[in-house]
Amino acid sequence: MEQQDSVSVLKGIGPKKKAALEKLGIRTIEDLICFFPRDYQDRRRIQSIGDLTEERPALVRGRVTAVKDDPHRRGGKQILRVLISDGSGKLEIIFFNARYLAKMFRPGVLYDFFGKPAFSFGKLQMIHPDYAPSEKGLEQGILPVYPLTAGISQKELRGWQKTALQELSKIREYLPEDIIKRNRLCGMEYAVRNIHFPEEKAALQAGKFRLIFDELLALQTGLLAARYMASEGKQGLAFQKNAAEEHYIKTLGYELTKAQRRVVGEIKADLESGKVMNRLVQGDVGSGKTAVAEIALYKAVKNGFQGVMMAPTEILAKQHFSGLSKSFEVHNITIGLLTGSMTAKEKRETLEKLACGKIQILVGTHAIIQPDVVFQNLGLVITDEQHRFGVKQRSALSQKGENPHILVMTATPIPRTLAVILYGDLDISVIDQLPPGRQKIVTRAIEENQRSLCYDFVEKELKKGRQAYIVAPLIDESEVLDVKSAEELYRELAERFSGYTAALLHGAMKQQEKDTVMERFYKNEIQVLVSTVVIEVGINVPNATIMVIENAERFGLAQLHQLRGRVGRGNHQSYCVLISKANSEVAKKRAQIMVDSQDGFYIAEEDLKLRGPGEIFGTRQHGVPELSIADLARHMHILNDVKKEAGRIMIEDPLLESEKYAELRQRVSKLFSDDFSLRL
Numbered sequence: 207m208e209q210q211d212s213v214s215v216l217k218g219i220g221p222k223k224k225a226a227l228e229k230l231g232i233r234t235i236e237d238l239i240c241f242f243p244r245d246y247q248d249r250r251r252i253q254s255i256g257d258l259t260e261e262r263p264a265l266v267r268g269r270v271t272a273v274k275d276d277p278h279r280r281g282g283k284q285i286l287r288v289l290i291s292d293g294s295g296k297l298e299i300i301f302f303n304a305r306y307l308a309k310m311f312r313p314g315v316l317y318d319f320f321g322k323p324a325f326s327f328g329k330l331q332m333i334h335p336d337y338a339p340s341e342k343g344l345e346q347g348i349l350p351v352y353p354l355t356a357g358i359s360q361k362e363l364r365g366w367q368k369t370a371l372q373e374l375s376k377i378r379e380y381l382p383e384d385i386i387k388r389n390r391l392c393g394m395e396y397a398v399r400n401i402h403f404p405e406e407k408a409a410l411q412a413g414k415f416r417l418i419f420d421e422l423l424a425l426q427t428g429l430l431a432a433r434y435m436a437s438e439g440k441q442g443l444a445f446q447k448n449a450a451e452e453h454y455i456k457t458l459g460y461e462l463t464k465a466q467r468r469v470v471g472e473i474k475a476d477l478e479s480g481k482v483m484n485r486l487v488q489g490d491v492g493s494g495k496t497a498v499a500e501i502a503l504y505k506a507v508k509n510g511f512q513g514v515m516m517a518p519t520e521i522l523a524k525q526h527f528s529g530l531s532k533s534f535e536v537h538n539i540t541i542g543l544l545t546g547s548m549t550a551k552e553k554r555e556t557l558e559k560l561a562c563g564k565i566q567i568l569v570g571t572h573a574i575i576q577p578d579v580v581f582q583n584l585g586l587v588i589t590d591e592q593h594r595f596g597v598k599q600r601s602a603l604s605q606k607g608e609n610p611h612i613l614v615m616t617a618t619p620i621p622r623t624l625a626v627i628l629y630g631d632l633d634i635s636v637i638d639q640l641p642p643g644r645q646k647i648v649t650r651a652i653e654e655n656q657r658s659l660c661y662d663f664v665e666k667e668l669k670k671g672r673q674a675y676i677v678a679p680l681i682d683e684s685e686v687l688d689v690k691s692a693e694e695l696y697r698e699l700a701e702r703f704s705g706y707t708a709a710l711l712h713g714a715m716k717q718q719e720k721d722t723v724m725e726r727f728y729k730n731e732i733q734v735l736v737s738t739v740v741i742e743v744g745i746n747v748p749n750a751t752i753m754v755i756e757n758a759e760r761f762g763l764a765q766l767h768q769l770r771g772r773v774g775r776g777n778h779q780s781y782c783v784l785i786s787k788a789n790s791e792v793a794k795k796r797a798q799i800m801v802d803s804q805d806g807f808y809i810a811e812e813d814l815k816l817r818g819p820g821e822i823f824g825t826r827q828h829g830v831p832e833l834s835i836a837d838l839a840r841h842m843h844i845l846n847d848v849k850k851e852a853g854r855i856m857i858e859d860p861l862l863e864s865e866k867y868a869e870l871r872q873r874v875s876k877l878f879s880d881d882f883s884l885r886l
Contacts, residue, residue: 213235264320381420463493489637511585672778764806767809
């Protein structure tokens, strides 16, 4: 059996099982053995009932003393009780809606059970454990627990994994011997066998470390290779070392912060270096990223090049167009706008002016990356709110010119440790300072029973002529989650604030509908906007002074901070109210972090600790592949070693072309697959 064989070579995998495995991403034997457990059950020894600890899973052996088909129901479910004893204590085994099992248990016979014990009404119970007569016995050892899909059981998956590992002729080694020795890694064969069926905990830890190291190395090497290819043999546009940007800065009418000055200096050095700039500018809401972008665009135009700024939505593109037009009007710089809703005539005229250089700076949505958009001399590409674009879109835009400089902006604070991975192909600048005089947004965390007081406060703001955002986590009512839906909330608030105009906004609406609602809200034709997180990235509405977030416990801290940033954009004092149903200590701690801090980077770090990167935002939209075993938050200590190793590889063989790195090259290509423009 070879790693590239189809899983159908394994006994018991017919067309139906094969289709079910494909849902888990398992098509080949290699996919199967690289489908790692999410947890383990320690069934190495049988415990006495008298020694059981509540909530700690255990394997017990006991003699059945009674089988009771309980006529009473719990939550509408029939209950079967099997009582067992082992001399040290008694245990009640509970099965719901499983009367047919009564025939399986015979009084006086020994049975093995594995499950999680818990006390209920003074009795020690185990609900729906695995079981088997002791003469047959349950499978023992450290057993893997896999994520499943319909039609596949743990028993089946364990069996296929065992067979595959027994019959495989060899498990390929991905890494060269020097990397394995230098980092004291176990071999790939040992790692894979012990990640599935570890002989002991030490073997599991060694195998896990190796596989995490492998995955992070493939990720980091791939990103560095992409960065190398982006600049390899490419002569960047060397802007003149003049004081053009200083002239523009003097016309702003306000002083730049030290942080803005530092970032402008980093961008200036890139633009004048002769190398292609690939830089990310991170800055909290209100930190002045737009001013930094304007300075870069001004320098590009004064060097004879065109600039382009791409925004994720039409309404945000229009806002950028309006702002840039005002800023550059006195400098006689021509700004153009290109969006999907323009008429054919408007679009044709814009494209003609762009192609001949009459438009010096173009602002638009993803419509900019269409094939018919041609620049005369593109020198600077800026994308706003980069996490809304894929890496391929950024790449497509950069191909509109001869190696133009790339500047990426985001108001989403990302912990630097995570940003290094998510934007591994970019240099990173951080505007970590807000302009003086910016008002803090007063934040309060309240419970469900204080909702009416909150709405009274909202009405006070509305009476002052202000506007309000009310955010819910879902579009429709959920039968599973006890949360306020946007639809339900809209109906409730349209009645509660009947003297004002309310509207609903959610991601399932067409883009044009969303833009129309936001345009009306911007013009104060709508006073109460009920929305999902679709307004997390939106336009500036200076008159909006209050943000109410329903079921705040269901949002990440970084997301709450982004939502809060929708208000506080004008001269009026602004407020954010977090309504939560959860009373857990973690929920209270999270709410308190929001109340105490307005620092987006601190909040993002805390969010990373509490929830991990996968929950902060989907990594796929960043162009970074999903990881199967590594965790960027918990395995940062491994990542630090990996980065050193990836750096060595880049010096030695940046495109992994040698025989030494042939296996690693395959690993990198497979990890990134179609999600990344990595042409290895």
